[in-house]
Amino acid sequence: xxxxxxxxxxxxxxxxxxxxxxxxxxxxxxxxxxxxxxxxxxxxxxxxxxxxxxxxxxxxxxxxxxxxxxxxxxxxxxxxxxxxxxxxxxxxxxxxxxxxxxxxxxxxxxxxxxxx
Numbered sequence: 001x002x003x004x005x006x007x008x009x010x011x012x013x014x015x016x017x018x019x020x021x022x023x024x025x026x027x028x029x030x031x032x033x034x035x036x037x038x039x040x041x042x043x044x045x046x047x048x049x050x051x052x053x054x055x056x057x058x059x060x061x062x063x064x065x066x067x068x069x070x071x072x073x074x075x076x077x078x079x080x081x082x083x084x085x086x087x088x089x090x091x092x093x094x095x096x097x098x099x100x101x102x103x104x105x106x107x108x109x110x111x112x113x114x115x116x
Contacts (some may be wrong), residue, residue: 002026004041004043005031006030006032006040006061006064006068007041009028009029009030009068010028010068010071010072014071014072016074016077017075017076018075029066030068030069032064033058033061033065033094034059037054038061039051039056040060040061040064041055043062044057044063044067045061045064045084047059047063054094055093055094055095055096058094061114088105089105090104090105091104093103096111
């Protein structure tokens, strides 16, 4: 059977957290949201079907990732440290007002780029 990649990543992180000896370190890098844009499983987001358009699908993918991150965070104790990192923001087709679609992934304005 197929498992949504975001769920699979969360499942692997949870299994590691539960079984690694102290002190442990888990690096979890979700691949969502990423192209190709798709509709995630309905139980992972709150958007009503049908999901139409790249911005809506992208948001559903982000919410699905947030849902799975919530499962992971539920396994972490108050004494544990969590560091969140982002790579470079959404791509142009997923950006809506008031954000500027010319300031997304693949531009000098993306979060992962340094200005010249």
